[in-house]
Amino acid sequence: DRGVRIPAKNGEITMEPSQQPFATIQIEINNAHTLSLLLDTACSGFVLRPRIQKLCRLPTFQTPVTMTGAAGTSSGTGLTQIDSFKIANATFGRTPAVLQEIEALPSSLDGILGLSVMNQFDATEFDFGNGQVHFYRHFKSLPDRSDESSLVAKANMNMLGSLGIFSVDAYFGNRGPVSLLVDTGASCTLLNWD
Numbered sequence: 167d168r169g170v171r172i173p174a175k176n177g178e179i180t181m182e183p184s185q186q187p188f189a190t191i192q193i194e195i196n197n198a199h200t201l202s203l204l205l206d207t208a209c210s211g212f213v214l215r216p217r218i219q220k221l222c223r224l225p226t227f228q229t230p231v232t233m234t235g236a237a238g239t240s241s242g243t244g245l246t247q248i249d250s251f252k253i254a255n256a257t258f259g260r261t262p263a264v265l266q267e268i269e270a271l272p273s274s275l276d277g278i279l280g281l282s283v284m285n286q287f288d289a290t291e292f293d294f295g296n297g298q299v300h301f302y303r304h305f306k307s308l309p310d311r312s313d314e315s316s317l318v319a320k321a322n323m324n325m326l327g328s329l330g331i332f333s334v335d336a337y338f339g340n341r342g343p344v345s346l347l348v349d350t351g352a353s354c355t356l357l358n359w360d
Contacts, residue, residue: 188272189292189350191279191299195222195251201276205292205299206351209280210330212248212263218276219246219265226265253301258283278351281330292350323348 189205199222201214219226224246244265251258261283271278284290288305323332324345335343344357 188275188353189294189299190275191253193251193253193279195248197250197252198222202274203277203279204271204275204351205284206278206280206349207284207290208331208347208349208351209278211280211282212261212278213266213268213280214246214263214277215267215271216244216265219244224248224263256301258286285330 191203191205192200193203194200199218201218214224218224227245227247229245246263246265248261248263249259251261263277268278284301287301287303289302291300291302293300321334321336323334325331326333326347332348333345334348336346337343346355
C-alpha cells in the first residue's frame with residue numbers, strides 16, 4: 167500500500183513501494199485451476215493462501231512447518247500437497263505447499279512460488295524488460311546476447327547458510343562490502359541501520 171508508515175529508531179519513515187510490477191507467474195494446478203503467484207527469491211518454499219486450498223479442494227496435513235523469507239522465519243502454518251502443476255509446457259509432480267495468509271502479498275496474488283521450486287533448475291533468468299522468466303535445466307552459460315554493452319554489473323551470489331536464500335555484495339562509494347538479499351518479491355530496497 168502507498169504511504170505506509172513504519173516506526174524507526176530516529177522517527178518515522180514513509181515507505182513508498184516501487185511502481186514497477188512484481189515478478190509474477192501463472193501456473194495451472196491439478197489440471198483445473200490457474201493461479202497467479204509471486205516469484206520470490208527470498209522465500210524458501212511454495213506458499214498458498216488458505217482460500218486456495220479450499221477452492222482447489224487440496225488436502226490438509228497437520229505437519230508443523232517453518233518457512234524462511236526476507237522477514238525471517240514463521241512457524242505454525244498449515245501444509246497441503248499439489249498433485250501436479252504446470253508452468254507453460256513443463257509439468258511438475260507432487261509438490262508440498264505451505265498454507266499461510268501473507269498480509270504483505272497483494273490481494274490479486276494467490277501465493278508465492280519460492281526457491282523450493284526455482285532450485286529444481288540450474289538457472290532462473292528474470293527478463294523484467296520483456297516480462298518473462300526463463301527456467302533452464304543443464305545450464306552452462308547465459309544464452310548469447312547480441313549487445314553485451316548494456317551489461318551494467320555482474321556479481322556472484324552467496325547462499326546464506328541454512329536459510330537457502332541468496333545475497334550479493336555491494337559497495338556504497340568506497341564503503342563495503344555490504345551483503346544485500348536477492349529478493350524479487352520486495353517492492354523497494356531496504357538497508358538495516360548498521
